[in-house]
Amino acid sequence: MTQIDTAPIVEDKLTVTPLVGKPLGCKVTLPSYCENDPSKLNEQDHKKLFEAVLTYLVVVIPKMDNFSPNSQYNLTRSFDYSISQKDLSKVSYGHEDKILANDKSILKRDLITIKQQPEVHVLGNGQWQDKKYGDDPIDLKHPTHFTFHKDTLPKEKCFNVPEGEIPWTRFYRWHIDSALYKLYPPMITTLLGLKVPPKEKKQLVKYDDDEGNELLVQQAATCFVSGANAFDLLSEEDKELALNTKVMYAPHPYIYISNCKATNDGLTMVNEKKELALDELPPWEEEHIMKLPLIWTNPVTKKHHLQVHGCCVYKMFLPDGTVLELEDARKLIYKWMKPAIAPQNVYAHEWSDGELCVFFNRGVWHSVSGQFDDGEKRLCHQCNIASNDIPKTL
Numbered sequence: 001m002t003q004i005d006t007a008p009i010v011e012d013k014l015t016v017t018p019l020v021g022k023p024l025g026c027k028v029t030l031p032s033y034c035e036n037d038p039s040k041l042n043e044q045d046h047k048k049l050f051e052a053v054l055t056y057l058v059v060v061i062p063k064m065d066n067f068s069p070n071s072q073y074n075l076t077r078s079f080d081y082s083i084s085q086k087d088l089s090k091v092s093y094g095h096e097d098k099i100l101a102n103d104k105s106i107l108k109r110d111l112i113t114i115k116q117q118p119e120v121h122v123l124g125n126g127q128w129q130d131k132k133y134g135d136d137p138i139d140l141k142h143p144t145h146f147t148f149h150k151d152t153l154p155k156e157k158c159f160n161v162p163e164g165e166i167p168w169t170r171f172y173r174w175h176i177d178s179a180l181y182k183l184y185p186p187m188i189t190t191l192l193g194l195k196v197p198p199k200e201k202k203q204l205v206k207y208d209d210d211e212g213n214e215l216l217v218q219q220a221a222t223c224f225v226s227g228a229n230a231f232d233l234l235s236e237e238d239k240e241l242a243l244n245t246k247v248m249y250a251p252h253p254y255i256y257i258s259n260c261k262a263t264n265d266g267l268t269m270v271n272e273k274k275e276l277a278l279d280e281l282p283p284w285e286e287e288h289i290m291k292l293p294l295i296w297t298n299p300v301t302k303k304h305h306l307q308v309h310g311c312c313v314y315k316m317f318l319p320d321g322t323v324l325e326l327e328d329a330r331k332l333i334y335k336w337m338k339p340a341i342a343p344q345n346v347y348a349h350e351w352s353d354g355e356l357c358v359f360f361n362r363g364v365w366h367s368v369s370g371q372f373d374d375g376e377k378r379l380c381h382q383c384n385i386a387s388n389d390i391p392k393t394l
């Protein structure tokens with residue numbers, strides 16, 4: 001009897017496969033000529049990858065364990081046509097180093113970088129040694145809601161839980177990657193998961209909201225929601241309002257909110273009047289304050305995305321001339337953001353070692369989740385590049 005070969009035919013070309021049953025995301029396989037380095041794709045395939053990122057918002061490329069920091073930087077930069085390919089001296093990471101290094105900044109942990117490629121940052125948990133990181137071992141600390149949320153979960157429900165129990169966790173902070181002062185938001189972020197927890201290690205995201213929502217995820221899953229879906233979920237009246245609303249961010253926003261704490265879902269800050277006074281901040285200039293449209297139009301799909309950093313919001317300018325000051329701005333943005341993070345709208349990326357996620361930072365919001373017990377480790381390389389292009393509503 002003749003054997004029938006049921007193995008799928010693998011074509012040697014770039015393939016894009018939408019994730020089944022997920023609200024966003026696709027998987028990409030690479031053609032062999034690029035030798036597993038998507039920064040070496042030809043123009044046609046590069047365009048196909050770019051369009052996949054902007055269409056599906058998160059692209060997952062497996063088996064990228066050997067993706068070098070230099071290639072990661074080249075790939076990330078290649079997606080932003082506003083960056084001059086000639087004058088690379090003007091290319092910078094999405095945040096200014098001296099501001100990230102400020103002791104008060106809530107992003108201070110982000111400062112461990114690859115020595116040869118400082119635009120690539122090292123994230124994760126535990127101690128790692130590699131000459132890419134310098135001569136000494138580096139100590140990474142996974143951020144948890146315990147340092148950022150106003151009300152926190154009971155520690156005994158989160159750490160070293162009895163066998164058979166699933167630890168609880170929270171979304172740490174929903175955000176777009178951006179300095180939100182002086183530098184425009186990066187187009188793309190690339191995140192390479194080099195060593196990640198096993199798929200079967202689960203944690204339960206508690207929303208602690210009125211609906212009692214929960215979401216079961218892999219430990220330290222990276223969570224994404226679509227800004228286009230956030231816009232679609234608004235009422236027709238709110239859509240009209242949102243399309244003509246502008247958001248202002250405080251100067252050095254991550255330092256401005258350094259004494260504040262976030263809501264249980266990591267969407268915005270609790271109003272407690274703990275913000276620093278503007279004259280307590282590092283020097284700043286009026287001209288570098290960011291005032292951006294609330295809705296950014298996707299250049300490929302033409303969809304409107306509600307793109308905002310709800311924790312850093314400072315003021316909102318409504319189309320009728322009303323200016324919402326800090327507390328009211330937070331309340332309105334929270335109301336507009338909340339439906340988008342309902343469990344069915346979240347894509348929690350469950351990592352395998354060596355996967356690369358390429359995401360459209362101007363089309364999704366993302367959040368860290370999870371926490372680690374002593375001795376548990378994780379290692380990721382992350383890159384994004386400040387853009388020269390101002391996000392627009394078209």
Ligand SMILES: [Fe+2]
Nearest residue numbers: 175176177366
């Ligand atoms: Fe981020």
